[in-house]
Amino acid sequence: MENIKFIPRDEIETHLEAARRIAEGFESRGMVGDSAPGYYIQTFGCQQNEADSERLAGLAKLMGYRAVSSPDEASLILVNTCAIREHAEKKALSIIGEYKHIREKNPELIVGVGGCMVTQRHRADKFKMSYPYVGFTFDTGAIHLVPSLVLKVMQKKGRSFVISDEYKIAEGLPTVRREGGAAWLSIMYGCNNFCSYCIVPYVRGRERSRLPEDILAEARELIAGGAKEITLLGQNVNSYGRDLDCGETIASLIKKICALEGDFRIRFMTSHPKDASEELLEVVATEPKVVKHFHLPVQSGSSEVLRRMNRRYTAEHYKAIIDSLKEKMPDISLTTDIIVGFPGETEEDFEATLEMLRYVKYDMIFSFIYSPRIGTPAAAMEDQIPAEVSGARFKRLLSLQDEICEERNRRFVGRRVKVLVEGVSKSDGGMLTGRGDMARPVHFKGDESLIGSFAELEITSCGSYSLEGKLI
Ligand code: SF4
Structure with missing residues (x-):
């Protein structure tokens, strides 16, 4: 186990101690409860970032801040960025740019930017040079440092731009x-x-x-x-x-x-x-507590594109896993990620991706037009696909998947399903949203007291993107 890297407990404790010192400072000025200063966390990107933001919230709470629902009310804004696509980076830059106006109204506002984007040196440098109101940036391995970075800004000891030499696991951080x-x-x-x-x-x-x-x-x-x-x-x-x-x-x-x-x-x-592994597929099939939904990113249906993506499997191997899953669980819900317009993708390669959709019949896909990322091998590949070609292929992909989605959702209509009630529907405030083995959410009428518990529903109708049900 010598290759496991953990941040020593006493080092973590130093930063938690900084958090407690900040909280004591607020307390000594009566800034507690509803009078406590606000924190606002803006999260971009994947579930891992959402999980990291829960730890950022835990640290903000330990520092004595209280959660607020808008950046205008905040005294501490933490932005957890994503670097997976250029679009996500541009969006983050634009939102962080707007914080300048909040900072002009509130010179005590502290802004910190973390996540994948600022782990890239050129992005951290951009914040250093062009965003003077950003007090610190912290990479994905430096979440535990945040209280010390906030304290440094409070004590007017300068700005920090942290990029770690080595990434380690930080256990024991508080979480909201x-x-x-x-x-x-x-x-x-x-x-x-x-x-x-x-x-x-x-x-x-x-x-x-x-x-x-x-x-x-x-x-x-x-x-x-x-x-x-x-x-x-x-x-x-x-x-x-x-x-x-x-x-x-x-x-x-x-x-x-x-x-x-x-x-x-x-x-x-x-x-x-x-x-x-077969062992994993078997566990999904046999353990009643595991949701019968498998997210297996294919990225492309062409083995040649997969080779250039360095994915280290072929379309045939991927289909064999799908066959095995379907054999074990004929009703399993399947979802995937797909990149359209990878460098050198031919019309034939793209057709192979469409063929993969028809073969697997995914319940849902997360599809993206290829976005070159500085520093990755694909960004330097020849044959980058023109935007209009990728865009047209993307539309064809979505149109085929829409048909498949509706067909897949239809199998649930008339069935009884157990869902976890996740909250009020984002599209209709009079409905609740739940999720079961199906990839899509189910909307239904019910009391908000059900949120956070399981409910039995009968599915009454469906579209391509969601299902409707009623409580049994
Ligand atoms: S498996 Fe591939 S796509 Fe997924 S995070 Fe690693 S490098 Fe990125």
Whole structure:
């Protein structure tokens, strides 16, 4: 286990102590309860970022701040950025640009920017040079430093732009969990795969698995706190445990979590197809607490494009995993990620992706037009696809998937399903939203007291994007 890197407990404690000092400062000025200064966290990107933001919220709370719902009310704004696509970076830059006006009205406002974007040196430098009101940036391995960085700004000791030399696991940080009964549980950080289009291994470091006992302790805590759904998170959860040298795998870990007492269910993401073991597929099929939904990013249906993406599986191998899943669980819900317009993608390659959609019949896809990321091999590849070609292919992909979605959703109509009630529907305030084994949300009428618990529904109708049901 010598290759596991943890931040020593006393080092974490130093930064938690800084948080307590800030809180004491507020307390001494009567700034507690409703009078406490506000914190606002803006999160971009994936579930891992959302989980990181829960730890940022935990630290902000320990510093004595209270959550507010708008940046205008905040004395501390933390932005957790994403670097996966250029669009996400531009959006973050634009929003952070607007904070300048809030800072002009409130010179005491502290703004910190973290996440994948500022783990890239050129982005951190941009904040240093062009965003003077940003007090600090912190990379994905430096969340635990935030209280000390805030304290430094408060003490007018200068701005900080942290990019770590080495990424380590920070255990024991406080967390503010999201509401609604569903909880994130990070089981590992980083990625070793270096898909040729992806920036993640450069901004989140190499794979680091948390110890099984730490994960189980957190799972127990979540269940005791009322969590009904735990989503195990990692960039590639299928390689969980390889760096631990203790024989633990994602499959054995899921079994141990399922063995914990309580009425809860398990999801996991993301799964790399090259590491999707039969053992894992079997656990999904046989453990009643595991949701019968598998998210398996294919990215392209062309083996040649997959080779250039450095995905290390072929379209045939991917289909064999799907066949195995369907054989074990004929009704399983399947979702995927797809990149359209990867450099050199021919019309034939794209047709192979459409063919993959027809073969698998995904319940839902997350599709994106390829976005070159500085520093990745694909950005330097010849044959970048013109935007109009990618755009036209993207539309064809969505149109085919819309038909498949409706067909897939229809199988639920008339069925009884158990869903976790996640909250009030975002599109219709008079409805609640729940999620079960199906990939799409179910909207239904019900009392808000149901939020965070399981409900039995009968599915009454569906469209391409959602289902409707009624309480039984
Ligand atoms: S598996 Fe590939 S796409 Fe996923 S995070 Fe790692 S490098 Fe990126």
